[in-house]
Amino acid sequence: MYHPATEQYIDADPGVRLWTERRGAPDAPPLLLVMGAAVAGVGWPEEMVDALAEHHHVIRYDHRDTGRSTTAYDEQPYRVVDLAQDAVAVLDALEIPRAHMAGLSLGGMLTQLVLADHPDRVLSATLMGTCALSTRPYVAPDGTSTPAAELPPIFPEVLEMWARPVEDEGLEAELDRRVEHWRVLGGDQLPFDEGYFRDLERRVVVHAGTYKASTAHGRADDSGMLRTAPLARNEVPVLVTVAPAEPVFPPPHPQHLAQVVGGARLVEIPGMGHALPPAVQGPLVAAILEHTSAAAARRAG
Template sequence: MVQQRGTTVYEQFVEVAPGIRLWTEQRGPVDAPALLLVMGAQATGVGWPEPLVDALAAHHRVIRYDHRDTGRSTWSFEDRPYRITDLAADALAVLDGLGVERAHVVGLSLGGMLAQLLLADHPDRVLSATLMGTCALSTVPYTRPDGSTVPVDALPGIAPEVLEMWARPVVDHGEAAEIERRIAHWRVLGGGRLPFDAAFFRDLERRVVAHTGHHRVGTAHGRADDGGMLRTDELARTAVPTLVVCAPAEPVFPPPHPQHLAQAVRGARLVEVEGMGHALPPAVHRPLVAAILAHTGAAAGAR
């Protein structure tokens, strides 16, 4: 247990498999409805910005954690390869390890895919789902406003500038250089519609490095087996209240991916956060928190 800006923060490790421990953090009233934050590929739980976590923790018992091969969790892929679906099982194991029966789940990027797996496979554990910066785990075609349809494989792909950056080999020139490389990465992921706050992302990445204990770049999630993830039928019949956040500047899963996702998940609602891309800069915190809290509150009211 640590004190952080007047807030009590509980940190503990949860064993999700023999020899595999995940770092977790809980913030907010212990008797408030739980809200699980699920980060994207190769991203630690510390990637969720502090102001956003604090704002959510005013209403929820907020839980964030480090995936395997990130942050303070066990780095095991080289010796014990795993599947992406195992990361979804990890999220469930985190809830089990912390004694949480049901939680609101918020997922970003790969975290949005893991959240879909949870609401499809374990709907009894999910109070609501909020999905952002991700794509539908469904083969249902996208229906345009004019009624015409688009096959999933014809939806827009990742922006060329993102692909170009991802294709560059990462060379270790030291911690300072690595942090600057990550800032450049965030600039591209931001999408360009909002002013880029380099100082914010520099502070974020410094905290990530301090939290992790090193600046090495992980690649496990990009190499993990991503088979067996489609949940077309399960998403089409789910009763879990689902919110899809549309980021108009999204360069990884650009529109109409959010619209397609909202169609693929039964009863899903769509909300747009102006200027948002594939990042969480300060400018999107207020509207994003407002959208999430309105959704979790509505889900609680519906129950």
């Protein structure tokens, strides 16, 4: 049965409204998608959302200072941990007691914060393209121990791109910049489809009503995010994706994450980098659905 997407604004904090969208059967198991820094909820590809919505009541939303949600960082500064509380506020406002969660990049960190601080709200979690909020070291298969702070850094070409000032030279120039950003983030193992990402970013611009990029998330206070002990005690089923072309949190970051989060397991998505091109969507959707199904079976058993 076809279920049209439902849009709704929710109040996350005084003066903070968040845009949300729900798709799929209302009585299907809820799945909350949590995007990365400075990316609106419509950054989740339509094809991927539709595929997940065949089995789940999928919720995606715009973080503060993205898309159609409140843009007010300069007047009302917040911490990164407040963005995790926003995810809980979305569930509260939509009257969803517990949900499966899937987070990409910063969204994966926010999902870890919810896992650690509100485990009773999470049915399962899928963590993609992110790093562990833990000080525990990584232990390689040969027994070598590496401190968490000494794991591989972000690739230099990514840092160089992030360091460039963003000039307002019009819509098409901004789309050029964003497409090049996705080219770098996508890694070097899959052909890059420039047209696909240009269309994606054009939809993001139409959704937001502006092409101006926000820097709020990069300026937000990121202190107080470590959750070493509660993540180690975690009992919620967690899936960690391994992206072999990942330039932001390259291996062994996923392996480290799976070690320090209780009950976590790994799945490799061939060719994946720090982006969601069509080539990775099918394997990624399959992995998420297998994980949520297994988590449901475990709860039922």
